[in-house]
Amino acid sequence: MNIQLVDLVSLHKKLKPEIDAEMEHVLSTSYFINGPIVQELEKNLAEFLSVKHAIGCASGTDGLIVGLMALGVKPGDEVITSPFTFAATIEAILFVGAKPRYVDIDPQTFNLEPAFLTDVISEKTKVILPVHLYGQGYKLPEIVEIASKYNIDILEDNAQAFGATYNDKPLGTFGKVSATSFFPAKNLGAFGDAGGIFTDDDALADKLRMISQHGSKLRYHHEFLGLNSRLDALQAAVLKAKLPHLSEFNQARLNAANWYDRYLASANVKVPYREPNSTHIFHQYTIVLPEDGMRDNLQEALKKHGVPSAVHYPVPTHLQPAFKDKNYPEGSLPIAEQIAKRVLSLPMHTELTESQVQYVSEKIVECVGRA
């Protein structure tokens, strides 16, 4: 059986006519930077997320950087985040000269645990940066309440949960600003790097837009330090064609997750916990092995049966050589450290069939046994 971790080829075959039409329009007008398609997409994205302003940018990583810059984060400031995330979250904090301050994660949702926040808040804390990992949110009202009590801004890393809601409110609308990624394998993916930034605040929207375009509103007049991080018009064309299908894509992932849950019900692994207040868009379907050392065996066994899998993420950020900080030695964030040794992400995409999911699940049970 041919099973892929992510299957963008089959999805493209279905959507090709719609995408080709949008791309052809860009090519025929040769309006490659900014232009009407980017504005149309931004309007559609803002509507989709129920937010006032959407600003396209070059990647999710840039969205986080531009977001932190617009919030005025400077060298010496501190940003509180999760150690169990993709490197980009931490790169953004370090790029603006700030320091990541970590709180450990909730062992079920793998998102930062707000109960630990007050322990690390200081006068230097400028921003809380929650990451909605794998596609769902966790205790957002608690984070919002603590942030407003201490007068700290929230920037949401919504790269994996664009389209999910918490208490019926879209993730990406809880903070003063949020950033998402349209990396090809994300739930809404472009044909290359692309990202988006979202806010309800008019003045901040202006600033975000200017920072992403060389700190300039009027050409060759530069008011802030900025960068070149625009959303490419051809990527905007792809996204404009795909956005109306995003809810179907997320439903297809949810169906696959439901099949996995069913076929893995008796397996000696923990299937993804679903936070009752959140919807889950299953950017990843990530199981947890009951003991350290079991994951490598399982991954090897699956590979022998033609089943790919991946580890998101094998090393928590505080233990990455690039981000080492003497305040966070090994053992300082024990939940994230243990989870990093035990998680395994299974094939997850819009094109999975029930028989593929059943096959993968059977191979898992053969390897790890029943609970």
Ligand SMILES: *Cc1c(COP(=O)(O)O)cnc(C)c1O
């Ligand atoms: C993908 C991702 C990013 C970065 O997005 P890019 O578009 O690849 O720059 C940031 N944070 C998280 C959690 C991600 O999954």
